[in-house]
Amino acid sequence: MRRLLDVLRRLRRAKGPLRLRKTPAIPAGRRGLILVLALTSFAIAGDLQPASLATTRTDLNAKDQARVTAVSRPTTDFSKPEPFELMQGGAGTSRKDVSRDSFSQFSANISxxxxxxxxxxxxxxxxxxxxxxxxxxxxxxxxxxxxxxxxxxxxxxxxxxxxxxxxxxxxxxxxxxxxxxxxxxxxxxxxxxxxxxxxxxxxxxxxxxxxxxxxxxxxxxxxxxxxxxxxxxxxxxxxxxxxxxxxxxxxxxxxxxxxxxxxxxxxPMIGLGLIEQIAPADILAHADPDDRDGDGISGKANIVRDGPSGELTLGRFGWKAQAAxxxxxxxxxxxxxxxxxxxxxxxxxxxxxxxxxxxxxxxxxxxxxxxxxxxxxxxxxxxxxxxQNLAVPARRGLASPDVLAGKKVFYEIGCVACHTPKFVTRRDAPDKAQAFQLIWPYSDFLLHDMGPDLADGQAVGEATGNEWRTPPLWGIGLTETVNGDSFYLHDGRARSLVEAILWHGGEAQKARDRFAATGATERDALVKFLESL
Known part of the structure; x- marks a missing residue:
């Protein structure tokens, strides 16, 4: 399964969207593999893989898949905000004035x-x-x-x-x-x-x-x-x-x-319904548990049993992605x-x-x-x-030069390797308020080894004692406004965003060290970017 996911991830990164149609952009050998991937059920621990662990999106046609791949691609232009970046929770984003109730608003697109x-x-x-x-x-x-x-x-x-x-x-x-x-x-x-x-x-x-x-x-x-x-x-x-x-x-x-x-x-409770409707294939596409590409990032999925059905499925909630x-x-x-x-x-x-x-x-x-x-x-x-319907608040000051400069630092030092900026939710989501929404959670929802300083020594499912799920960053800039304090990480040890970054180790050590090596101007800009989320 890991080898299969790695092949799929490499193909997606190398050639863009996977489509079941002939195209000169995909060599014949890879077209054949893609067809096999699309038509075959894969085995996990001897069982047929359930739909909740599909490695291709079945809710999109070829045209939609091309749109999703294009809009989800990480940006390289930091001179201005990206289209739709203001509405980080899609059409359900709350545009209410910032207040202590900023995390308690309902999705703007419900009836x-x-x-x-x-x-x-x-x-x-x-x-x-x-x-x-x-x-x-x-x-x-x-x-x-x-x-x-x-x-x-x-x-x-x-x-x-x-x-x-x-x-x-x-x-x-x-x-x-x-x-x-x-x-x-x-x-x-x-x-x-x-x-x-x-x-x-x-x-x-x-x-x-x-x-x-x-x-x-x-x-x-x-x-x-x-x-x-x-x-x-x-x-x-x-x-x-x-x-x-x-x-x-x-x-x-x-x-x-x-x-x-x-x-x-x-x-925080915001955006949970949107996270629930991210296609498993899009999360699994980022998994690289054996670090086959050698970039030092080994995100892996926590595979758990679904309570009602008992089927194996993708965990995506909780500090160790233990709930499906x-x-x-x-x-x-x-x-x-x-x-x-x-x-x-x-x-x-x-x-x-x-x-x-x-x-x-x-x-x-x-x-x-x-x-x-x-x-x-x-x-x-x-x-x-x-x-499911607690709204994500809109971004603030996203066109500010400091925020844009901080966003560039966020990308350049490697934070996006785990904090994946954006996804498009399933078109066939049960609730249309969460269907086919471009969202910006800044998380891959995978497990990562965060090093010995953050380790709790406690395994949870596939998660080891060193591993934690990448937490979403949307709304993080409103922590003090909503909660009256600024405590971060799984145990609140960090009293500021800078402290939280400096605690990163393991797979995040290189990004942390690059942050520590930047000047005060770049560090301040990165914090401004995080505060805008």
Whole structure:
């Protein structure tokens, strides 16, 4: 599969769009291979490849494919903005005035009726769940162990979370827990993608700091920082803070000695529906897991099991691309963060484990008249729709000379090798608001080795302990406006965009070093460009 994807990627880069028609631009041998690629189902681990892992786009005719390839090609002209660059979320881009609510606007191209659906989903996203039993029968089921009572309390203003700050708590950054394999059965389950990783035998998949009355929270995350001075080529000194993590006040005994702690900041919610509709072929075309072209960039896909169908599919959401769909990501968050069961994750006691007997004896919030889950299908429908239609804000100042100069630096030092500027979404997207849109997420949605400094040592599916999904950059310039602070990377260790860049290692080391070698004018321009996104 890797060899096949590499061949396909090389052909696309070398000769432009793949078309099933005769053209002098494609030698006869390659035309034959393209025909084979288009007509053959490929095998993954002995199974026929599902449509969700197709390596060619089946939603486009030859004319559309040519248009998509042309408009998606990286620019070489930095004298002016590119066509449509202002509208980085396509036709759904929000043109509202910049404010703290810039990440909370609905897609501009949904219907009036859909606006109502969006608002209902927003109400559920903000809803505080309560413990069972309760007189508010449609709102009980919290926990018994949990990190927050509402989705919005983690995704602050639909933006990113923040690391613990004094007594402010840790509700928008969590510690994921996972341990090494201990049996042949566990190894086989991981190899077959039936499990992403293995939970701590007592504390489960995530540290839960809060609990319903009568129970104790599992413990408290502790973060300690050490300042590290970095001198740039022009003698500018930047201070980076290196975090270390531990758990205090463990309530149910020690963690397994093999359990690793991985901090995860909640990411922004904007543009998720558009990301969901990027054709898998366009993401897989950037994959080069064995670095066959020798450029030092080895992006790879995280192949996961789709919850409802059980088919292998492309992971694209989460810090390690572990979720294939918005709905599955939402179901995982309901179960892990709030302790609410859904049809996708029918875990009425959330992340409670067999070792936590008192937790499992606590009443749950299932109401027979509403269905067999605490958040039944209609709730999931509304929350999913809301999450799919949070608009990406329009660019700002994109014609400024500083922004254009910074964009050129972004390209020249190699950031675009992972932060792919643009895609065109599927023409056959289920929701026409996300169909055939030119979007600018600045991510390839693949896994990359980011070096030992950012490593968490925790494997998730195909992702190793050194690998992270490239996060989208759209909206990053509004972080402080929306969230009132500027914390970046998976654990919020970076307090500025410059710090975030300087933490890059592994596959991004060359780009990071080129940034460190530029002068202050070029660095400032690059930051101006990022702030315009």
């Amino acid at each position: 009036f009726e859909e606006e109502g659906t969006f608002k209902l989903g927003n109400a559920l996203f903000r809803k505080n769940w309560v413990s069972s039993p309760s007189s508010t029968q449609a709102s009980d089921g919290l926990g018994p162990l949990f990190n927050e009572r509402a989705c919005q309390n983690c995704h602050l203003k639909d933006g990113r979370g923040r690391p613990p700050q004094g007594d402010a708590g840790t509700t928008s950054m969590f510690l994921r827990l996972a341990r090494d394999v201990s049996s042949a059965e566990e190894k086989a389950a991981l190899a077959d993608h039936r499990l992403l990783n293995l939970p701590d035998p007592v504390y489960g998949t995530q540290l839960q700091e809060l609990a319903v009355p009568g129970l104790k929270g599992e413990g408290r995350m502790r973060v300690d920082y050490q300042e590290r001075k970095v001198e740039l080529t022009d003698s500018t000194v930047i201070s980076l803070r290196k975090p270390t993590y531990a758990v205090d006040d463990l309530a149910y005994g020690p963690l397994d000695p093999r359990t690793t702690l991985s901090p995860r900041l909640t990411p 769909s918005i709905r599955q990501q939402a179901a995982d968050a309901f179960a892990g963060d709030i302790g609410i069961s859904t049809p996708e994750e029918p875990k009425h006691w959330g992340d409670c484990t067999a070792a936590q007997e008192k937790c499992l004896a606590t009443p749950n919030g299932v109401q027979a008249r509403l269905g067999p889950a605490e958040a039944p299908a209609p709730v999931m429908d509304l929350v999913t729709f809301y999450s």
